[in-house]
Amino acid sequence: MGITISPCSLPYPVVEMKNFFLSLKTTVWTLFGLVCLFFIGSYQMPMHREIFSQMNEGPLIHWAEGTAAKNVWQTWWFFSAIAGLVLLTINTIVCSLQTIKAKWSHSDFLLRTSPQVTHIGFLFIMIGHLLGAGWGYKLSGMMSEDSFVRLPENRGLYLQRIFVQTDTAGFMQDWSAEASLYENNDLVKSGTLGPNKPLFYKGTGIYVKSLSFETGPVALLLIAKDPGAVWALAGGILFMLGSVTLLVLKWNNA
Amino acid sequence: MELLLIILYLFALYRPRLILPALAAHAVHLVSSAMQYGRIPLIGMHDTLGFLAFCIGIVYVISGWKRKRDLFSYVTIPVLLLLLAGSIASPEIPGALPPVLRTIWFELHVILSFISYALFAIGSVFGILSFCRKEERAEINQYRSLLFGYVLFSIAVIFGGIWAYLAWGTYWLWTPKELWTTIIWIFYSLYLHARLVRGWTGPKVIWMGIIGFVIVMFTYAGVGRLMKSSHEF
Numbered sequence: 001m002g003i004t005i006s007p008c009s010l011p012y013p014v015v016e017m018k019n020f021f022l023s024l025k026t027t028v029w030t031l032f033g034l035v036c037l038f039f040i041g042s043y044q045m046p047m048h049r050e051i052f053s054q055m056n057e058g059p060l061i062h063w064a065e066g067t068a069a070k071n072v073w074q075t076w077w078f079f080s081a082i083a084g085l086v087l088l089t090i091n092t093i094v095c096s097l098q099t100i101k102a103k104w105s106h107s108d109f110l111l112r113t114s115p116q117v118t119h120i121g122f123l124f125i126m127i128g129h130l131l132g133a134g135w136g137y138k139l140s141g142m143m144s145e146d147s148f149v150r151l152p153e154n155r156g157l158y159l160q161r162i163f164v165q166t167d168t169a170g171f172m173q174d175w176s177a178e179a180s181l182y183e184n185n186d187l188v189k190s191g192t193l194g195p196n197k198p199l200f201y202k203g204t205g206i207y208v209k210s211l212s213f214e215t216g217p218v219a220l221l222l223i224a225k226d227p228g229a230v231w232a233l234a235g236g237i238l239f240m241l242g243s244v245t246l247l248v249l250k251w252n253n254a
Numbered sequence: 255m256e257l258l259l260i261i262l263y264l265f266a267l268y269r270p271r272l273i274l275p276a277l278a279a280h281a282v283h284l285v286s287s288a289m290q291y292g293r294i295p296l297i298g299m300h301d302t303l304g305f306l307a308f309c310i311g312i313v314y315v316i317s318g319w320k321r322k323r324d325l326f327s328y329v330t331i332p333v334l335l336l337l338l339a340g341s342i343a344s345p346e347i348p349g350a351l352p353p354v355l356r357t358i359w360f361e362l363h364v365i366l367s368f369i370s371y372a373l374f375a376i377g378s379v380f381g382i383l384s385f386c387r388k389e390e391r392a393e394i395n396q397y398r399s400l401l402f403g404y405v406l407f408s409i410a411v412i413f414g415g416i417w418a419y420l421a422w423g424t425y426w427l428w429t430p431k432e433l434w435t436t437i438i439w440i441f442y443s444l445y446l447h448a449r450l451v452r453g454w455t456g457p458k459v460i461w462m463g464i465i466g467f468v469i470v471m472f473t474y475a476g477v478g479r480l481m482k483s484s485h486e487f
Contacts, residue, residue, distance in 0.1 A: 031440050031447065194353070196421050226424065251401075254397055
């Protein structure tokens with residue numbers, strides 16, 4: 001059970017709400033609810049491919065407003081999970097603020113801060129998902145060697161050459177592609193793309209997803225912008241720092 | 255070689271420390287496979303089931319170093335042997351890594367995932383010990399094992415996200431496999447928080463530690479077979 005607030009200073013409904021969000025039971029039941037919802041979702045997704053196959057194609061919010069909103073009988077678990085994550089986020093913020101407000105001593109500084117660092121990491125990851133879901137974009141298409149394509153934000157991409165390395169049996173061992181990125185008709189970046197080697201410019205990544213050789217070398221390119229990626233990375237680092245510290249501290253005092 | 259490993263692992267049923275020759279032989283087998291194919295042997299069910307058995311063996315010998323022959327061995331060793339048998343029964347994928355898997359992020363993601371799975375496995379064994387043998391330290395050992403597993407699993411997921419972002423421009427996808435990975439992560443978060451709630455400590459939380467490993471095994475071996483996903487396993 002979490003910390004309770006004295007009812008003398010605040011109106012009763014506010015106190016009740018605060019106690020609800022401060023309670024560890026709220027955390028536990030919300031987490032349990034999310035487990036159940038994701039469980040249902042994992043079964044709904046393969047059963048209704050026509051609805052869920054577009055989920056990863058573009059910004060999640062567009063899918064939620066369009067396809068998902070029109071098929072609520074199949075997507076209710078998704079909306080409920082989002083509501084659960086919002087509740088968990090508020091619960092995390094309220095509990096962390098309460099812990100920070102409480103009296104501190106030097107002896108338990110790390111023991112108190114490490115869970116909060118983990119919580120902040122979780123919140124950053126949530127912010128990252130929110131930004132990516134609302135303001136990111138993904139574009140993909142085939143490009144042959146020595147071709148040019150226009151991109152959003154007054155940019156253009158020139159694919160110069162594709163290099164393929166094969167083994168003695170003719171299987172593809174490695175590949176790379178030389179590309180140049182233009183902004184307002186000025187060359188802003190050029191480099192070599194490869195597996196796990198995208199070309200980044202101002203938060204936009206250019207990826208070669210696969211190659212085709214039916215009509216000469218052609219690359220399937222993906223242009224992805226995810227404004228939440230940096231937040232998610234920062235959240236991941238904070239989560240790791242907080243949880244490793246907590247592990248070290250709790251190991252001997254379990 | 256794998257049949258020899260099964261025989262060597264059987265000796266651990268007589269005395270836990272006798273698992274050491276089996277682990278040494280298993281380590282040699284993993285290194286020789288890595289040298290043969292020029293990659294870490296962690297592709298497909300054959301490789302990963304064998305590696306999971308090896309990780310469980312390592313965690314078993316560390317956490318049971320001072321133990322004598324008891325239920326801890328009688329539960330862990332059969333699980334380990336079952337995984338090894340599954341590895342033998344699964345087809346081996348020869349050859350080098352595909353270009354997209356040739357990155358340190360993939361290697362760290364997979365290695366840390368399987369070490370965490372092994373910790374979750376031993377955590378569930380401690381849960382069984384707590385119920386069957388009424389061992390006082392079993393619940394604490396379960397907590398330690400699951401906390402360590404949770405931290406490594408979280409790091410593995412984060413490294414997997416970094417790899418996915420570099421390879422495919424996204425660090426998370428809405429697919430059944432990713433949902434089940436999230437279920438594992440949320441479930442163990444639930445375990446760690448529930449342990450702090452009055453009224454949940456004791457049998458309820460111990461049961462959660464046992465059930466967690468069932469979820470882990472389904473996510474690892476079941477989801478890929480039953481549901482289409484970006485992961486092969």
